[in-house]
Amino acid sequence: MAKRTGEKYDAIIDAAVRVIAEYGYHNAQVSRIAREARVADGTIYLYFKNKDDVLISLFSEKMGSFITEMEEKLREIESPADQLYTLIRLHFEKLEEDRQLATVTQIELRQSNPEVRRGIGEILKRYLDIIDRIIESGMEKGLFRPNLDIRVCRKMIFGSLDEMVTSWIMNDYKYSLLDQVEEIHRLFISGMGK
Amino acid sequence: MAKRTGEKYDAIIDAAVRVIAEYGYHNAQVSRIAREARVADGTIYLYFKNKDDVLISLFSEKMGSFITEMEEKLREIESPADQLYTLIRLHFEKLEEDRQLATVTQIELRQSNPEVRRGIGEILKRYLDIIDRIIESGMEKGLFRPNLDIRVCRKMIFGSLDEMVTSWIMNDYKYSLLDQVEEIHRLFISGMGK
Amino acid sequence: MAKRTGEKYDAIIDAAVRVIAEYGYHNAQVSRIAREARVADGTIYLYFKNKDDVLISLFSEKMGSFITEMEEKLREIESPADQLYTLIRLHFEKLEEDRQLATVTQIELRQSNPEVRRGIGEILKRYLDIIDRIIESGMEKGLFRPNLDIRVCRKMIFGSLDEMVTSWIMNDYKYSLLDQVEEIHRLFISGMGK
Amino acid sequence: MAKRTGEKYDAIIDAAVRVIAEYGYHNAQVSRIAREARVADGTIYLYFKNKDDVLISLFSEKMGSFITEMEEKLREIESPADQLYTLIRLHFEKLEEDRQLATVTQIELRQSNPEVRRGIGEILKRYLDIIDRIIESGMEKGLFRPNLDIRVCRKMIFGSLDEMVTSWIMNDYKYSLLDQVEEIHRLFISGMGK
DNA sequence: CATGAATGAGCGTTCATTCAT
DNA sequence: CATGAATGAACGCTCATTCAT
Numbered sequence: 001m002a003k004r005t006g007e008k009y010d011a012i013i014d015a016a017v018r019v020i021a022e023y024g025y026h027n028a029q030v031s032r033i034a035r036e037a038r039v040a041d042g043t044i045y046l047y048f049k050n051k052d053d054v055l056i057s058l059f060s061e062k063m064g065s066f067i068t069e070m071e072e073k074l075r076e077i078e079s080p081a082d083q084l085y086t087l088i089r090l091h092f093e094k095l096e097e098d099r100q101l102a103t104v105t106q107i108e109l110r111q112s113n114p115e116v117r118r119g120i121g122e123i124l125k126r127y128l129d130i131i132d133r134i135i136e137s138g139m140e141k142g143l144f145r146p147n148l149d150i151r152v153c154r155k156m157i158f159g160s161l162d163e164m165v166t167s168w169i170m171n172d173y174k175y176s177l178l179d180q181v182e183e184i185h186r187l188f189i190s191g192m193g194k
Numbered sequence: 195m196a197k198r199t200g201e202k203y204d205a206i207i208d209a210a211v212r213v214i215a216e217y218g219y220h221n222a223q224v225s226r227i228a229r230e231a232r233v234a235d236g237t238i239y240l241y242f243k244n245k246d247d248v249l250i251s252l253f254s255e256k257m258g259s260f261i262t263e264m265e266e267k268l269r270e271i272e273s274p275a276d277q278l279y280t281l282i283r284l285h286f287e288k289l290e291e292d293r294q295l296a297t298v299t300q301i302e303l304r305q306s307n308p309e310v311r312r313g314i315g316e317i318l319k320r321y322l323d324i325i326d327r328i329i330e331s332g333m334e335k336g337l338f339r340p341n342l343d344i345r346v347c348r349k350m351i352f353g354s355l356d357e358m359v360t361s362w363i364m365n366d367y368k369y370s371l372l373d374q375v376e377e378i379h380r381l382f383i384s385g386m387g388k
Numbered sequence: 389m390a391k392r393t394g395e396k397y398d399a400i401i402d403a404a405v406r407v408i409a410e411y412g413y414h415n416a417q418v419s420r421i422a423r424e425a426r427v428a429d430g431t432i433y434l435y436f437k438n439k440d441d442v443l444i445s446l447f448s449e450k451m452g453s454f455i456t457e458m459e460e461k462l463r464e465i466e467s468p469a470d471q472l473y474t475l476i477r478l479h480f481e482k483l484e485e486d487r488q489l490a491t492v493t494q495i496e497l498r499q500s501n502p503e504v505r506r507g508i509g510e511i512l513k514r515y516l517d518i519i520d521r522i523i524e525s526g527m528e529k530g531l532f533r534p535n536l537d538i539r540v541c542r543k544m545i546f547g548s549l550d551e552m553v554t555s556w557i558m559n560d561y562k563y564s565l566l567d568q569v570e571e572i573h574r575l576f577i578s579g580m581g582k
Numbered sequence: 583m584a585k586r587t588g589e590k591y592d593a594i595i596d597a598a599v600r601v602i603a604e605y606g607y608h609n610a611q612v613s614r615i616a617r618e619a620r621v622a623d624g625t626i627y628l629y630f631k632n633k634d635d636v637l638i639s640l641f642s643e644k645m646g647s648f649i650t651e652m653e654e655k656l657r658e659i660e661s662p663a664d665q666l667y668t669l670i671r672l673h674f675e676k677l678e679e680d681r682q683l684a685t686v687t688q689i690e691l692r693q694s695n696p697e698v699r700r701g702i703g704e705i706l707k708r709y710l711d712i713i714d715r716i717i718e719s720g721m722e723k724g725l726f727r728p729n730l731d732i733r734v735c736r737k738m739i740f741g742s743l744d745e746m747v748t749s750w751i752m753n754d755y756k757y758s759l760l761d762q763v764e765e766i767h768r769l770f771i772s773g774m775g776k
Numbered sequence: 777c778a779t780g781a782a783t784g785a786g787c788g789t790t791c792a793t794t795c796a797t
Numbered sequence: 798c799a800t801g802a803a804t805g806a807a808c809g810c811t812c813a814t815t816c817a818t
Contacts, residue, residue: 008798008799024308026307026308029790029791029792030791030792030793031791031792031801034801039799039800040799040800040801041792041793041800041801041802042793042794042795042799042800042801043798043799043800043801044793045792045793045794046798046799050792050793051791051792051793110304110305111304111305111306111307111311112305113220113305114218114220114305117305121364148377149374149377152358152374152377152378153377153381155354155357155358155361156350156354156357156358156378156381158357159353159354159355159356159357159358160349160350160353160354160357161353162353162357163349163350163352163353163354163356163357164346164349164350164353167349170315180343180346183342183343183346183347184346184350186385187347187350187382187385187386188381188385190384190385190387191380191381191382191384191385191386192381192385193384202781202782223807223808223809224808224809224810225784225808225809228784233782233783234782234783234784235783235784235785235809235810236782236783236784236785236810236811236812237781237782237783237784238810239809239810239811240781240782244809244810245808245809245810396777396778412696414695414696417811417812417813418812418813418814419780419812419813422780427778427779428778428779428780429779429780429781429813429814430778430779430780430814430815430816431777431778431779431780432814433813433814433815434777434778438813438814439812439813439814498692498693499692499693499694499695499699500693501608501693502606502608502693505693509752536765537762537765540746540762540765540766541765541769543742543745543746543749544738544742544745544746544766544769546745547741547742547743547744547745547746548737548738548741548742548745549741550741550745551737551738551740551741551742551744551745552734552737552738552741555737558703568731568734571730571731571734571735572734572738574773575735575738575770575773575774576769576773578772578773578775579768579769579770579772579773579774580769580773581772590802590803611786611787611788612787612788612789613787613788613805616805621803621804622803622804622805623788623789623804623805623806624789624790624791624803624804624805624806625802625803625804625805626789627788627789627790628802628803632788632789633787633788633789
C-alpha cells in the first residue's frame with residue numbers, strides 16, 4: 001500500500017498545509033483534509049500509512065526541497081561568512097514568503113505526537129548538517145576560532161533562527177524577518193570569530 | 195471554586211509532572227494524575243479550573259520560582275557579562291538537576307493545545323524581560339555594541355538555550371549541559387561586544 | 389436522621405424554590421441550594437434524606453398548605469357550582485401570585501426523576517379527591533348528570549387547569565389566568581350539567 | 583453531517599423508543615440506544631446532531647405521522663362534533679395501540695432537558711392548530727357558543743386528553759382509554775354548545 | 777448540630793481507520 | 798484505484814453524598 005507519489009499525493013499534502021494553517025493542528029481532522037483535497041477519506045490511506053505519515057511527509061516534502069535548494073545555493077558560495085549569511089537569509093526568506101507553511105511547521109506541527117516529532121527531528125538533521133559544514137569550513141579557513149564546539153554552535157544557530165521565526169509568527173508577522181538578518185549574522189560571525 | 199494553594203494543590207502538580215514525564219503528554223489523563231496524587235478525580239477540580247489549568251499552573255509554579263530565584267541571584271551581580279554567565283549556568287543547572295521537569299517543560303508541554311501554550315508564553319515573558327535587562331545593562335556600561343537590537347539578541351539567547359536543553363533531552367542526557375556554559379557565554383559576549 | 393422541621397428546614401425548601409426558579413431544574417445543584425439557604429451542603433442531609441426528598445418535600449409543603457387552604461374555603465360553600473368556581477379561581481390565584489412557585493411546580497419539577505414524580509403524584513391525590521367530592525356533590529344535588537364518570541371528569545378538570553397554567557407560564561405570563569375562570573367554569577358546568 | 587433518513591435513521595429512533603420505554607429516560611444512554619439499534623455509538627452522530635436531536639426527532643417522526651393521519655381523517659368529516667369525536671378517538675387509539683410510544687412521549691420525554699422540551703412544544707403546535715380549527719368550525723356552524731375563547735377551549739381539550747393518557751399509563755393501562763371517548767366528547771360538546 | 781473538603785461513578789461525543797462496494 | 802459509511806475506543810468533567818472535625 002501507500003504509493004508515495006502522484007497527483008493526489010501532492011493534493012493531500014497541500015490540503016493538509018492549508019487545513020492546518022487555517023484551523024490549527026487540533027482541528028485538522030483527516031476528513032477535513034480529505035475534503036479540502038477533494039478526495040475521499042479512505043483515499044488518504046492509499047497514499048499514506050496513517051495521519052502521522054501525512055504530517056511527517058508534509059514536513060519532509062516541504063523541508064526537503066528547501067534543504068536541497070539551500071545546499072545548491074551554498075555550493076556556489078566560497079566564504080563561510082557569506083554562506084552563513086545566505087543560510088540565515090534563505091531561512092527567513094522561505095518562511096516569510098509562505099506564511100501558511102511557516103505557521104504549520106513552526107507552530108502547529110509542534111503540537112503533534114511523539115511519533116511525528118521524531119520524524120520531523122530526523123528530517124531536520126540534514127539541515128543541521130549544513131550548518132555544521134559551514135562552521136567546519138569557517139574553522140578550517142581560520143575565520144572562526146579553532147576550538148569551537150561545533151555541536152554547540154550548530155544548536156545556537158538553529159535555536160536562534162527557530163526562535164526568531166516562531167516569535168515573528170506569534171507576533172502576527174508584524175515586522176520583517178529579513179530585516180534581522182544582518183544583526184544575527186554579525187553576532188554569530190563576531191561571536192565565533194577569533 | 196479552585197483554591198490555588200494547599201497540600202493537595204502541590205500534590206496534584208507534582209503528580210502531573212511525574213505522570214507526564216513518565217507516560218508523555220498524550221497519556222497524562224486526569225484520572226491518572228489523580229491516582230498518582232492519591233486524590234479523587236473530582237478533587238482536581240476543587241483546586242484547578244480544568245485540565246489545562248493544571249498544566250499551566252504546573253508551568254507557572256515551577257517556572258515562577260525559577261525566575262524569582264534567577265532574579266535574586268542576578269541582583270547580586272554587577273557585571274552584565276557575569277550576569278549572562280549566571281543566567282546560562284542557572285538555566286542549565288536547574289533543568290539538569292530535575293530531568294523530569296526538564297522533559298515536561300521542554301518536550302511534553304509543547305504538544306499541548308493553544309490555550310496551554312498561550313499560558314506558557316505569558317509566563318515566559320518574565321524570563322525574557324530578565325534577558326532584556328542584562329543586554330540593556332551591558333549596552334549602557336559600554337560592554338556591548340550600542341546599536342544592538344535588544345529584541346533580536348533576546349530571542350537569540352533564549353532560542354539558543356532552549357535548543358540546547360531540548361537537544362540534550364532528546365539525546366538522553368548523554369552529556370552535561372553545564373559543560374557548554376563557557377562556550378555559549380563566550381560566543382554571546384564576543385558576539386554582542388564591540 | 390432527617391428531622392423534618394425547624395428554621396433551616398424551611399430555609400432549605402425556600403432556597404430550593406428560588407434556585408430552581410432562577411436557574412432551572414438542571415442547574416439546581418445541592419451545593420447551590422445550600423449556598424442560597426446559607427447552610428453547608430452537609431446540613432441539607434440532616435434535614436432531608438437526599439436531594440429527591442428536598443424536591444418532594446418542597447412540593448408537599450407548598451401544595452399541602454394550598455390544599456388545606458382550598459379545603460377550608462370550599463367547606464364554607466354550599467353549591468357545587470360555586471365550589472368548582474372557587475377551586476378554579478383559587479388554583480389560578482395561588483399560582484398567579486407566586487410565579488416562582490408556579491414555574492417550579494409546573495415546569496421544572498416535571499423534569500425530575502421517576503422517584504420525585506411519584507412523590508408528587510402521591511401528593512396530588514389529595515387535590516384530585518377534592519375535585520371528586522365537588523363532582524359527587526353536584527351529582528347528588530342533581531346539578532350534574534347522574535351517570536357522569538367521576539374519574540374521567542376529575543382528570544379533565546385537573547388536566548384543563550394544569551394545561552392552562554403551564555401554557556400561561558410558557559407564554560411568559562402575558563395574560564391573566566384569572567380572566568379565564570368564567571369560561572372554564574361555564575364549560576364544565578354546562579358540560580357536566582343535565 | 584446528519585443525514586435525516588435511511589434504514590439506520592429509523593433503526594436508531596425505534597431503538598430509542600424501546601430503550602427509553604424499558605429503562606426510562608434517565609437510563610437511556612447513547613451507547614445503550616446504539617447497542618439496541620445494532621449500530622456503533624458513532625453511527626448515531628452520522629444521523630443526528632446529538633442525543634437531544636435523537637429525542638426531538640423521535641417525537642417529531644412519531645407525532646408528525648400521527649398528526650398527518652389525523653388531518654387526513656378529519657378532512658373527510660363534515661360535522662365539527664364528529665371531528666372532535668374522531669380526534670379524541672384517534673388520540674386514544676394511537677396511544678393505546680403502542681404503549682411503548684405512549685410511555686415515552688407522555689412520561690419519559692417530559693423529564694428531558696429544556697432544549698428537547700422546546701422541540702417537542704414546537705411540534706405540538708401543529709396538533710393544537712387542528713383543535714383550533716375544529717372549534718372555529720363549530721362556532722361558524724352555530725354548533726358552539728359564538729363567544730367561546732378558542733385558546734382556552736383548545737388548552738382544555740388538549741389538557742384533558744393529555745391528562746387522561748398520562749393517568750392511564752400511570753395506572754398500568756388497567757382500563758381502556760377508548761371507553762372514555764363518549765364521556766369526554768359529550769362533556770365538551772355540551773360544554774361548548776349553546 | 778453544623779461544616780465543607782473529598783469522593784468517584786457515570787456519560788456524551790470525537791475522529792482515525794477500515795472495508796464492502 | 799477510489800469511495801464514504803460505519804466503527805468503537807477513549808476521556809474530561811459534574812455533582813449527589815459522606816464523614817472527620
